[in-house]
Amino acid sequence: MAIPSSISDPFASKFLPSSISDPFASSYQPSRISVPVKIEQTQLTTLRRSHCSTLKASMGSPGFTQQLNNNKLETLADVKDDRDDIFNDLKDRFLSFKKNVYMANPEQFENLAKVQVPKFMVIACADSRVCPSSILGFQPGEAFTIRNIANLVPTFESGPSEVNAALEFSVNTLQVENILVIGHSCCGGIRALMGMEDDGNTSFIKSWVTNAKNARVKTKAAASNLDFDGQCSHCIN
Numbered sequence: 001m002a003i004p005s006s007i008s009d010p011f012a013s014k015f016l017p018s019s020i021s022d023p024f025a026s027s028y029q030p031s032r033i034s035v036p037v038k039i040e041q042t043q044l045t046t047l048r049r050s051h052c053s054t055l056k057a058s059m060g061s062p063g064f065t066q067q068l069n070n071n072k073l074e075t076l077a078d079v080k081d082d083r084d085d086i087f088n089d090l091k092d093r094f095l096s097f098k099k100n101v102y103m104a105n106p107e108q109f110e111n112l113a114k115v116q117v118p119k120f121m122v123i124a125c126a127d128s129r130v131c132p133s134s135i136l137g138f139q140p141g142e143a144f145t146i147r148n149i150a151n152l153v154p155t156f157e158s159g160p161s162e163v164n165a166a167l168e169f170s171v172n173t174l175q176v177e178n179i180l181v182i183g184h185s186c187c188g189g190i191r192a193l194m195g196m197e198d199d200g201n202t203s204f205i206k207s208w209v210t211n212a213k214n215a216r217v218k219t220k221a222a223a224s225n226l227d228f229d230g231q232c233s234h235c236i237n
């Protein structure tokens with residue numbers, strides 16, 4: 001489905017980074033909030049899980065991506081029908097957005113096509129249950145957002161990362177007024193961080209969450225009396 005050119009990239013900015021400097025040297029003080037998660041699995045998720053193969057990204061051999069299992073009973077036609085349903089649903093959602101939001105506010109989106117002036121830079125977890133726009137009601141143009149596992153910000157010394165690039169752009173160029181880090185309960189990334197073993201085994205997830213190793217050490221020291229779930233909650237907070 002082609003996106004109409006008139007709304008092809010409302011977030012494109014005329015700005016270009018004017019300088020490269022340490023974004024952490026700014027006077028901005030990130031705020032941090034924690035969002036509780038108690039959400040049932042959706043029927044859509046259940047549908048996809050029951051009809052699709054499970055894939056696992058892997059750093060080791062034999063391949064970059066391993067196929068773990070297949071539902072031998074399903075037919076290719078079944079899979080295609082389910083996927084058609086899901087993507088037709090997305091198409092309907094887009095057309096609804098276009099009609100009820102975009103077409104209803106042409107001036108707003110014409111302005112957004114020219115420039116973005118968000119007041120917030122948001123760093124949130126990639127978890128599908130904690131979408132910042134859904135939870136905090138951000139509208140297009142309000143929040144420059146980056147999401148990753150466990151809403152982590154690698155240290156400046158660890159080198160370039162997409163988070164640091166996003167911070168540099170939002171602070172130096174967009175000049176956002178607020179930086180918001182959104183943590184949440186039941187975070188799989190935090191559980192991976194707190195539960196990882198020093199056994200030499202590697203994975204992309206383990207390598208990523210190691211960015212928060214200092215938080216793990218501090219949590220283990222400060223909350224050693226708590227069980228695993230308690231330590232995960234302590235680490236988030």
Ligand SMILES: [Zn+2]
Nearest residue numbers: 125127150187
């Ligand atoms: Zn999370």
